[in-house]
Amino acid sequence: MKKLLITALLMGTFSMSYAQSDYYNDYRRSITDINWQTVVADLLLSTTQANQVYSLNDRYRDYDTWNRVYVVDPGRWRGDRYSELERILGREKYMVFKKKYYRGQNPVIVYGRNKNDYKKYRKQKEKYYKERAKSYKKQHKHHGHND
Known part of the structure; x- marks a missing residue:
């Protein structure tokens, strides 16, 4: 059972690599599709607010820095x-x-074109954790623990 679970987990990881880059591309577009200087002027933002917006936009300058944070849950960036x-x-x-x-519209939806991939990914993750919970319960029953 462990080998099957590990194989399924690895397959899920490799099959999600393309989706990961799609999520990152959506993240980048959420920044580049908007003229932030215009936003700052239109909304009459303070210098502090403008600097915080620019800092937020520069937080993950490349895929690797973004992926370190969102590797487990790529849709969370939104x-x-x-x-x-x-x-x-x-x-x-x-x-x-x-x-x-x-x-x-909610910006999460605007940049949510991968939401179907995300649902599939989430179901795989939920299934994985349910399986882990079952095996955990079985292990504890075999060790004589009474719950």
Whole structure:
């Protein structure tokens, strides 16, 4: 059973490598598709806010630095990025930003074209953890532990 589980896990890891780069490409597009200087001017951001936005945009300059953080859950970048952006801009300015630059849609959806890959990935991960939980329970029953 362990060999089967390891094989399935490895296959999932290798099959997700293409999807990982798609997630990273979406991340990069979320930065490059927008003229951030215009955003700063339109929203009348303070110098501190502007610097924080630029810093956020420069956080992961290449795939490797991004992947170190999001290797396990590549779709998480969206929630992380936009909650951080909302924190920097404040709720009101964030809503104006979202309405103007994303036509009122949640940015997570705008850059969520890989959501079907992510659902598949999440199901694989859930199945893996359920299997681990079962084997854990079996091991503890065999050792005479009573729950």
